[in-house]
Amino acid sequence: DVKVTQSSRYLVKRTGEKVFLECVQDMDHENMFWYRQDPGLGLRLIYFSYDVKMKEKGDIPEGYSVSREKKERFSLILESASTNQTSMYLCASSFLTGSTGELFFGEGSRLTVL
Amino acid sequence: GENVEQHPSTLSVQEGDSAVIKCTYSDSASNYFPWYKQELGKRPQLIIDIRSNVGEKKDQRIAVTLNKTAKHFSLHITETQPEDSAVYFCAAQYSGGGADGLTFGKGTHLIIQP
Numbered sequence: 001d002v003k004v005t006q007s008s009r010y011l012v013k014r015t016g017e018k019v020f021l022e023c024v025q026d027m028d029h030e031n032m033f034w035y036r037q038d039p040g041l042g043l044r045l046i047y048f049s050y051d052v053k054m055k056e057k058g059d060i061p062e063g064y065s066v067s068r069e070k071k072e073r074f075s076l077i078l079e080s081a082s083t084n085q086t087s088m089y090l091c092a093s094s095f096l097t098g099s100t101g102e103l104f105f106g107e108g109s110r111l112t113v114l
Numbered sequence: 115g116e117n118v119e120q121h122p123s124t125l126s127v128q129e130g131d132s133a134v135i136k137c138t139y140s141d142s143a144s145n146y147f148p149w150y151k152q153e154l155g156k157r158p159q160l161i162i163d164i165r166s167n168v169g170e171k172k173d174q175r176i177a178v179t180l181n182k183t184a185k186h187f188s189l190h191i192t193e194t195q196p197e198d199s200a201v202y203f204c205a206a207q208y209s210g211g212g213a214d215g216l217t218f219g220k221g222t223h224l225i226i227q228p
Contacts, residue, residue, distance in 0.1 A: 033215050040123070042203060042220035043158070058215050059115065090157070102148070103216065105157040 003027070006091050006106040013113050019078040021109050023091030030095065032074035033103065034058075034066065037088040046089075049074055081113045116141040118206050120219025128227050133194055135222045137204035138186040144206040147180060147187045148216065152201045161202075162189070191224075199226045 007022035025032065033048040045058030047066040055066050063085060067075045074093075078085055088110050092103040117140040127133045139147075148163035164171045164178045164187065171178050175194075180187040191198055201223050205216040 035215075035218075040220060042120075043218040045215035045217070048215045059217070102160045102163075103150075103158075105159070107157055 004091055004093055004104050004106040006089075006109045008109050009107060011109060011111045013081050013111065015082060015113060017081050017113075019081050019111065019113075021076040021078075021089055021091075021111070023074045023076070023106055024072050025074075025091075025093040025104070026072065027093065027095070027104070028071065029093035029104075030071075031093060031101075032068065033092040033094075034064075034074065034076045035090045035092065036060065037090055037108070043090065046076065078111075081111075083113050085111065086113045087111060116144055116206050116208070116217040118204060118217050118219040120204050120222055122222060123220065124223045124225070126225040126227055127194055129194055129196065131194055133191045133198070133224055135189045135202055135204070135224070136186060137188070137206075137219050138184075139206040139217075140185070141206070141208060142182075142185065143208045146207045147178070148205050148207075149176075149178060149189050150203045150205065150218075152203065152221075154200070158203060194224075194226050196226050196228065198224060200224060 004025045034046040035043045044060050049055045049068040065077045088108050090108050091106040094101045094103050120137045145166035150158040151161045152158040164180050175192050177190045201221045203221050204219045207216045
């Protein structure tokens with residue numbers, strides 16, 4: 001069974017703080033993704049990575065960065081959190097670079113920025 | 115980039131009736147169209163997908179149809195049951211090269227009335 005684990009289910013941070021959201025997958029998947037989920041806006045892609053140390057911008061990368069130092073781990077970084085980054089963040093992974101395949105999601109990390 | 119429109123945003127049907135959710139996409143190069151189901155408080159999970167060389171695909175009570183000329187695809191659920199209550203997301207992706215994230219629709223909240 002594929003497992004995608006996000007380190008924190010709920011976080012509360014203050015404006016200006018640096019925030020790290022960690023995601024680990026245990027199926028040796030090449031591709032990893034960070035999505036943001038907001039009511040009425042669906043799932044929007046922030047960043048993705050198809051290999052270690054590789055990253056690509058998604059549709060809404062502004063205010064975010066990512067790190068992929070190991071194949072199984074993909075981190076989302078908010079350098080200076082702002083209130084409009086209050087949201088549910090979903091990590092996902094999939095198999096096979098350059099192909100389509102099922103996305104396996106984590107449970108999500110609900111971030112509140114005060 | 116790809117743009118996916120999904121309708122309706124909310125759909126309420128009587129238990130046992132059919133439900134249809136429709137999506138349109140903008141990029142004619144897209145060739146992979148999955149549907150994800152997200153139950154309340156849980157992660158999105160793939161329920162069915164279709165590729166552009168196929169016009170229809172069925173899996174028990176759910177089916178997906180694709181019209182490439184019109185650039186739209188639909189999810190059909192027959193004999194709806196209470197456990198079908200969830201948010202459903204359609205998505206589109208081009209798999210021609212590199213790993214791109216899926217572009218999701220905004221979601222449809224399906225409510226099954228007893």
